Amino acid sequence: MTLWVKKTQQALCWLGCLVMASAWGAPHHSSGTQTPTVAHHKPGLEVPLAPGYGPLGFELPAVGSYARPVIGRASDGLVIDSRGQQTTLKTLMAGKVTLLSFMYASCSDVNGCPLASYVLNRVMQRLAKDPRLNNRVQLLSLSFDRLNDTPEMLRKYAARFEAEQAQNWRFLTTPSDVELEKILKNYNQFVIQDVDNNGKPVGSLSHLLRVYLIDEQQNLREVYSVSFLHPDILVQDMLTILSDVKSP
């Protein structure tokens, strides 16, 4: 297990204690986001951790006992993987259930991109142990910081989440701003560059954290946000749509 994942897990207990000690009634104020999504935390702030870091607080329904209706089509786009190979989302998604996450490697918000990658790491571990999923599911993490997240940087990022050698988790960037903007727009993923009082970029990006569940026919089946991005839910939903011969 990599240092980052270990540290994250160790931090959970510490932060969890803070959370338990606090009233949880006051809002968490962003210390530097201009958008609603990812809060960039100042050291020392009490940070309530997203549910995805802990055990699920409720019992999930049985696999196949509920529906994940089709809510749209997964869009295509040109991408570059962490080996520098150009391909398309459509090619990667063909014939597999996909979890698609948008991220950037330098994101420091514990409840932002690191949450998504932490949860995907947990899912990856489940895939390895579950023959129902192992060869039928893949994870895609697509960066929206194409200038900094080069293939080399993506390999380093993958290593932080024990995914450098993973067969079913790919880290992607895009070949151009035009391609990136097209993909982001098609997935309704809006990214804003954080700026200071003088309008100068401060290096962080704000976005609404979303992870997309896409079936083997490239239909969108679910959109996960921070409040219910949890490995147990993701695995249950993937098993459910795999058990669903025909889409509802």
Place this chain on the structure above:
Amino acid sequence: MKKWLGMILTVLLPQFAMADETCMSPYMAKIVGQEDFVYIWTLGVEGLGDEQDKLVTVSVNPNAEQYGEVVNSLSVGGRNEAHHSGLTDDRRYLWASGLASSKIFIFDVHTNPAKPSLHRTIDSFVGQSGGVVGPHTSYALPGRILITGLSNEADHGGVTGLVEYTNAGDYITTHWMPKDGELNGAVKSGQFADGYGYDVRALPRRNVLLTSSFTGLNNYMMNLGEMMGSPEAMSNFGNTVVVWDLHTRKPKKILDVPGAPLEIRCAWGSNNNYCFTTTALTSEIWLIYEQDNDWHAKKVADIADASKVPLPVDISISADDGSLWVNTWNDGMTRLFDISDPFAPILKSETSIGEQVNMVSQSWDGKRLYYTSSLLANWDKKVSTGKDLQYFKIYDYQDDKLVHKLTIDFIAEGLGYPHQMRFGAYSLYGMTAPPRPGKFAGLD
């Protein structure tokens, strides 16, 4: 310090859910600083202005040059019984619906927050949903909108459903409310399983969705006096709150809450597994709460004198779960309850807002409150005794008192009858407010 310190992401955690700014979906970003605009979905009235339903935008940032003014009015081409509205999870679009026409108008509020534009109109809601009529609450889920119905196409009664759309406005699916004979797996815990609908709220960390129940089109489009004089009409009101499995959208339990429970507001605290609602006909505050891994309903307070039919309407919970504003439409009063003990609310204050009052929206810090007056076209009072029959009002909450700041008379302005309010802010979209012209530039 960065420029946007006022914004937070409450989609982060469900324990920070709801109220207005404190009443929004827990999946949605919140404005915790100063809001720039209030978007008011306004009922068109015959003989008043252009007579059309419209989205009215009021500048509410005290630092803005046009503070307190209507900065935009966008009419939608007819009257639809404009009622409720809701923002998508990314706050880029405002969905506003008509109870009579069942049309849904999707406004773009992000391209220019000061001047929303009509992005799309859904005029096939009834057909797409399989017969749901009267779209009411538009509630943000990730990437989609959940709409509660009030009625149905078959008999225009109160049996109805929940309808899901994508944020883009494409229909996904319909979930009919559980009722006698079609419980759909729900447990009927009391006398009632009426299948009625009204409001909806989610508690993601408990995997719970709650819905309340009002009445069907036959009633909400009827003259109020006529309806109240009809025992048959008065028997057609909802008496239930339904507990749903949020993830599967399957009903789990039907709770008796007699007297038409309307707005639902859930607590924010991580261990506060409860929500409030008020009953329109019996004038009571009810607590919907989790105990022993099950959900229950309990009356916890009276609101004014029920025999005088005060008619509780909108409510708003504070971000600290400490207080609840309760409006009563008929007497035009807003009441503040201390809900520190949710099982024993205590009345703290009563304030007259106008000749009638319906909606209340408060800023995240609870320091600013906004009120509007209209309930339904055929229920609203028609003869004014003053100048505050149909209005938008701004108050500050200071030293435990409401301090009136500003009124816009919607009749005098020829706008219509104002209903639901939603907040907007430039900073949500990485924008800054236009610079205010300097008073000391030397030219004035």
